Amino acid sequence: MPNMLIVDDEYESRYVLREFITSSEYHYFSVHEAETYEKGLLMLKQLKPSILIVEISLPGNNGFELGKEAKRWDPEISVIIYTQLKIFEYVQSAINLGFSAFLLKPVSRSEIKQAFERIIVHSLSTETNRFTGKREDTPNVDLAHxxxxxxxxxxxxxxxxxxxxxxxxxxxxxxxxxxxxxxxxxxxxxxxxxxxxxxxxxxxxxxxxxxxxxxxxxxxxxxxxxxxxxxxxxxxxxxxxxxxxxxxx
CATH class of the missing domain: 1.10.10.60 (Homeodomain-like)
Structure with missing residues (x-):
């Protein structure tokens, strides 16, 4: 079962996300939670999730650093920033780091769904390719064969x-x-x-x-x-x- 990791020190925020995921068409994800940077880092190593949803402000460090670590270990992971910090520079940083979405709290179900629809096919393709060993690069054509x-x-x-x-x-x-x-x-x-x-x-x-x-x-x-x-x-x-x-x- 593909894993999803939510790292946020606010219980209510984690609950909103978990409730959406478990009651939606994405219920096949196994959802895991962490409250701190260090616990999130440990769970990233253990679970190897397909999707990381992370708050910027975390006890012990910040979500950007956790997202960067996740991308360093697995360039194909989808990272979603989920925060109440309305700072444009943070949005720009998320884009530059190759993160998949930037959601502002409080977030509606439709906003979460839109974000998931943008990234879910990519995430499942990655999950599939890990087992099939196939890449989606277009091969060079050998006209002789x-x-x-x-x-x-x-x-x-x-x-x-x-x-x-x-x-x-x-x-x-x-x-x-x-x-x-x-x-x-x-x-x-x-x-x-x-x-x-x-x-x-x-x-x-x-x-x-x-x-x-x-x-x-x-x-x-x-x-x-x-x-x-x-x-x-x-x-x-x-x-x-x-x-x-x-x-x-």
Whole structure:
């Protein structure tokens, strides 16, 4: 289960955030809390959270320093500053440090939701990539080996909608020629390969994470969890939930 860490010495502020998260579509996050800089620092090392929400004014140090430490250990972590200090320089500092959001107390549920919507896809992509080992960099095209380049393209863009025309364009071939060449070299059609690849990625995520099935479906490029479940069962003769249950102790 992906972790989220809230570091704030005000109980009410932590409660507002926790209540929002546990009652929202983001309830699959495991929420942890700390009241001081030192405890927050320790929990960062132990939990390796995907998201850090931190107050600037903390006993022992400040939230900017904790955010900087978090980014130093994990450049992909999303850091949200959550404070009552209305100082423009702090906003600018948060931007310069690569933090994801700057929220002023008291904050409304809609403001929290907007911030989460901006960062949640990035955070889940990071969580997914940690298990699949895939990067989203666009690979260089080897014109001498277009099918190999097309495979790299698929692997780099698996969470996005992918069409045969798009991949053919990426290797500078006509769709019809690319389709024939792909089948000749791979022994399966483009769609068969793409579907099989996505199913294999989903199996890794089902085994190694507790991400919700609808999130996994989104992260591997399926348009809906229902379509993912149908495709998975056709391929593996069991549902995603049944497959995951095989690996639960």
């Amino acid at each position: 277009p099918i190999e380049s097309s495979i790299q393209y698929i692997q780099s863009h698996v969470k996005n909608p992918i069409t045969l025309n798009q991949v053919a364009d990426s290797v500078y071939l006509s769709p019809s020629h690319f389709s024939r060449l792909f089948k000749e070299e791979m022994g399966v059609t483009f769609i068969e390969y793409l579907t099989a690849y996505r199913i294999e990625q989903s199996k890794s995520l089902l085994k190694m994470t507790s991400l919700p099935i609808e999130v996994i479906a989104h992260q591997i490029g399926f348009t809906s969890s229902g379509y993912f479940a149908t495709t998975f069962k056709k391929s593996e003769r069991c549902t995603p939930s049944e497959y995951r249950s095989l690996f639960i102790n």
